[in-house]
Amino acid sequence: MDLQLSNKTAFVSGSTAGIGLAIAESLLREGANVIINGRSQRTVDAALEQLRKQFPGSAISGIPADFSRAEDVKNLVSQLPVIDILVNNAGIFEPKAFTDIPDEDWFRFFEVNVMSGIRLSRAVFPSMLERNWGRIIFISSESAVFIPEEMIHYGMTKTAQLAVARGLAELSKNTGVTVNSILPGPTRSQGVETFLEDLSKAGNITIPEVEKDFFKTMRPTSLLQRFLTVEEIANIVTWYASPLASATNGASIRAEGGLVRSIL
Numbered sequence: 001m002d003l004q005l006s007n008k009t010a011f012v013s014g015s016t017a018g019i020g021l022a023i024a025e026s027l028l029r030e031g032a033n034v035i036i037n038g039r040s041q042r043t044v045d046a047a048l049e050q051l052r053k054q055f056p057g058s059a060i061s062g063i064p065a066d067f068s069r070a071e072d073v074k075n076l077v078s079q080l081p082v083i084d085i086l087v088n089n090a091g092i093f094e095p096k097a098f099t100d101i102p103d104e105d106w107f108r109f110f111e112v113n114v115m116s117g118i119r120l121s122r123a124v125f126p127s128m129l130e131r132n133w134g135r136i137i138f139i140s141s142e143s144a145v146f147i148p149e150e151m152i153h154y155g156m157t158k159t160a161q162l163a164v165a166r167g168l169a170e171l172s173k174n175t176g177v178t179v180n181s182i183l184p185g186p187t188r189s190q191g192v193e194t195f196l197e198d199l200s201k202a203g204n205i206t207i208p209e210v211e212k213d214f215f216k217t218m219r220p221t222s223l224l225q226r227f228l229t230v231e232e233i234a235n236i237v238t239w240y241a242s243p244l245a246s247a248t249n250g251a252s253i254r255a256e257g258g259l260v261r262s263i264l
Contacts, residue, residue, distance in 0.1 A: 129172065
């Protein structure tokens with residue numbers, strides 16, 4: 001199926017590894033021009049080298065920015081060309097007991113996970129409306145509607161993303177611009193891989209045993225009973241980034257393996 005993404009220009013935040021990198025790869029595979037982003041020039045350069053080997057001749061570039069620093073974001077925005085597709089993927093997570101989360105962590109999580117998407121959307125949304133076409137996609141999480149007790153601050157930011165995305169969608173009424181959220185479930189990204197390795201060492205058990213126990217005790221409602229792959233999430237994002245997904249706007253699209261029991 002041709003997703004009609006040839007020559008569309010996409011910016012994917014937080015895309016030097018994990019879900020973001022997989023999204024960049026998927027968009028490139030469909031012929032889009034892709035701008036990636038990481039916190040440092042080193043990580044951006046390494047990802048660019050990898051992508052250029054995978055997709056020779058494709059239009060690929062990168063801009064470093066640390067989304068915990070507003071000045072970095074301002075500098076990034078000043079370098080952006082006209083953007084057709086914005087994927088707000090940058091984010092941080094950290095399991096921590098509620099009573100151990102200081103004020104500084106609440107503000108840091110909000111700054112990175114929520115304000116990153118707000119600042120980028122504010123920069124590209126007006127030109128999308130002017131051109132009567134565009135896609136803004138927030139990579140939220142099942143944690144937005146199924147707040148994890150081990151990282152409530154993270155869940156709070158993911159719920160906030162849904163509110164921002166829906167509000168922007170309201171502003172796109174009667175245009176060719178859509179704004180949607182994707183809610184991945186637990187996904188085997190680089191950060192989760194490290195999390196699994198740490199649990200494996202701490203418990204002196206294998207990683208497959210850690211995964212089995214995770215879904216038995218921490219996410220028992222999952223129907224898949226496994227971690228999703230980054231490619232599975234990237235495939236969904238690429239569809240909703242395409243012109244073919246024009247009927248979906250203002251939606252929170254679940255991709256969490258049936259973990260959330262609600263049918264709505």
